[in-house]
Amino acid sequence: MLKYKIIIAGAKNAGKTSLIARFCDNVFKEDMKTTIGVDFKRKSMTVKGAHKDLSLELNIWDFAGEEKYRTLFPAYANGASAAFILFDTTGRETLKDIDSWLEIIDENAYSNIVKQVIAAKIDLKSEREVSKKDAEDFFKKYEWCTDIISTSSKTGENVEEAFILVVKKIIKNNLQICKSCGEVFNKKLKNCQYCGEKVEAELSPI
Numbered sequence: 001m002l003k004y005k006i007i008i009a010g011a012k013n014a015g016k017t018s019l020i021a022r023f024c025d026n027v028f029k030e031d032m033k034t035t036i037g038v039d040f041k042r043k044s045m046t047v048k049g050a051h052k053d054l055s056l057e058l059n060i061w062d063f064a065g066e067e068k069y070r071t072l073f074p075a076y077a078n079g080a081s082a083a084f085i086l087f088d089t090t091g092r093e094t095l096k097d098i099d100s101w102l103e104i105i106d107e108n109a110y111s112n113i114v115k116q117v118i119a120a121k122i123d124l125k126s127e128r129e130v131s132k133k134d135a136e137d138f139f140k141k142y143e144w145c146t147d148i149i150s151t152s153s154k155t156g157e158n159v160e161e162a163f164i165l166v167v168k169k170i171i172k173n174n175l176q177i178c179k180s181c182g183e184v185f186n187k188k189l190k191n192c193q194y195c196g197e198k199v200e201a202e203l204s205p206i
């Protein structure tokens with residue numbers, strides 16, 4: 001079973017734990033408790049590939065947004081294959097922290113870590129403070145940020161889609177498929193670990 005670590009960063013109350021709860025357990029709580037320190041959830045999923053379906057396990061690390069716990073974050077960012085970076089569309093101040101979260105991620109995670117920005121709580125239309133354009137303007141300094149996914153953990157809109165997209169990017173970053181035997185293996189290997197065939201060109205399974 002392929003296992004990948006995903007971390008979730010963002011300001012206090014931005015909706016991190018709710019995003020994970022919707023994805024992992026398909027639930028939403030209006031009175032979600034604030035996270036103390038770090039939390040952890042595991043989710044198995046199968047991703048449909050062009051050549052092969054892949055089963056994998058995601059280990060999802062959820063961080064407290066509260067400033068006093070921020071010192072824990074670097075150690076957990078280590079070894080992550082992907083990071084969700086959340087802001088709350090109903091709270092402009094939640095954009096403020098983003099630069100410092102990203103700094104920690106860049107200093108402590110793999111250089112090819114998949115980063116995905118999430119605009120959270122889009123069901124709260126009348127309370128919206130950060131427009132699509134505001135968000136695009138804020139994130140345009142980050143060249144990796146080609147798309148921002150708008151989600152609602154309350155309605156479930158785009159939550160699963162966001163995880164699937166990120167997982168597909170993780171797979172693209174980390175795996176290749178053997179032309180000879182069809183097995184999937186680590187991109188860093190020069191020969192297939194199953195049949196020994198030499199890798200001629202990179203071929204992503206997705």
Ligand SMILES: Nc1nc2c(ncn2[C@@H]2O[C@H](COP(=O)(O)OP(=O)(O)OP(=O)(O)O)[C@@H](O)[C@H]2O)c(=O)[nH]1
Binds near residue numbers: 019036064120
């Ligand atoms: N309407 C609506 N409310 C949301 C949504 N996501 C989260 N909330 C609410 O926002 C509040 C904060 O959500 P959490 O998921 O606990 O936020 P968090 O980022 O984990 O917060 P910390 O653990 O304190 O860092 C809770 O009351 C949630 O019910 C959403 O998509 N829509």
Ligand SMILES: [Mg+2]
Binds near residue numbers: 017018034
């Ligand atoms: Mg939380």
